[in-house]
Amino acid sequence: DYSFTANVEEEFDQIAQGSQHWDVMIQNFYGKFHQTVEETEQIDRREVGASRELGTDPESGKPVIARLGKFGPLVQIGEANEDEEDKPKYASLKKGQFIESITLEEALELFQLPREVGEYKGKEIVAAIGRFGPYIRYDEKFISLPKNADPIAIPLDECIELIRQKEEADAPIYVYQDKPVQKGKGRFGPFIKWDNMFINVNKKYDWDNLSAQDIEELIEDKLQKEKEKVIHNWESEGIRVEKARWGRHNIIKGKNKVELAKTVNVEKMTLEEAQALLAEKAPAKKGRAKKK
Structure with a gap:
């Protein structure tokens, strides 16, 4: 809306010139829908998205519903309730399917x-749809399907070809x-x-034709940078202090990380100080909810 933008810019100019107070402008701009914003905070997300009841599942007798979920459109059999043993079943819609038009049969x-598509080299191949689209799972690896492939209909030979391509792409180029x-x-x-370790290959190297010297140089450079990054390393405690971006430092223990202020003298930091900071920033443990 060009006129809306122009009006807002004009009001900003008036504020800069002192002919209008900024708080009046904000009140006029935001006050109209502030109440609506507050009301929507109380709305359950599940009630917002459009949903359609498609019919009844012939096996369970439960309703089949198409609706919008956390990770996109889905269909479900049954409805959510407090009975944990009788939860709804969910399935993501395929590309090209829509909540508004999907049929009960689809x-x-x-x-x-x-x-279960079949086996390859004695290991099971499973086709499914996930958060990022259709895929096959084989030997604990997830392989995305091509855009035109249907996980419900893809044959075993096509799955095997995709697996071979993946194995070829993942094959070591050097030791x-x-x-x-x-x-x-x-x-x-x-x-x-x-x-x-993932090591970026910059334009200095010919990525398609990396030589043994190139690979060793990339690895050694990365190892050297990792060494230079470490200020303290208390291996017995699994705690280290490392350089971070923008001149800052982090204390790291496993998956826990504490970002330090620039004013902290990390060179003189002791193990006890590092442990205290980690304990201070440690996330609170969630207690189990009591069953009613």
Whole structure:
């Protein structure tokens, strides 16, 4: 809305010139829908999304409902209640299916997933739909299906071909210090993986034709940077202090991390001080809810 934007900018100019008070402008801008915002805070998210009752599940006699869930559109058999032993069954909609148009037959078909497709090298292949779309699971690995593949109908031979492609892509390109080196492309560009470390490969290197020297150089540079990052390492306690971004430092123990202020002298920090800070920032343990 160009006129709305223009009016707001004009009011900002008036505030800058002193001809209008900022609090009046904010009141006029926000006051109109503030009450509505407060009211919506009390609304259950499940009540907001559109839902359709498609019919009845012939096996259980329970209603089949299409609605919007936390991770996208889904269908469910049964309704949520306090009986933990009788929870609804859920299935994600496939690409191209919509809450407004999915039929009962199409919805029931989705509950065929996860589907056992067959075996490869003595290990089971399972097709399913997850948060990020359709996939197959094989040997504890998850392999995304192509856009045109249907997890309900994909045949065994196509699954095997996808597995072979994945195995080829994940095959080690080198071995360094008796540990395999793999390569791939991720969110931040090309990388190599070694000893559970992901090492970015910058444009200085020919990623498609990495030499043994390139790989060893990348790994050694990464190891050196990791060493330089550590200020203290109390191995017996599993606690270390490391450099972080923007001139800050972190205390790390397992999955717990405490960010330190720039004013803290980390060079002189003792183990006891680090332990105290970790204890202070430790998340509170949740107690079990009592059954009524």
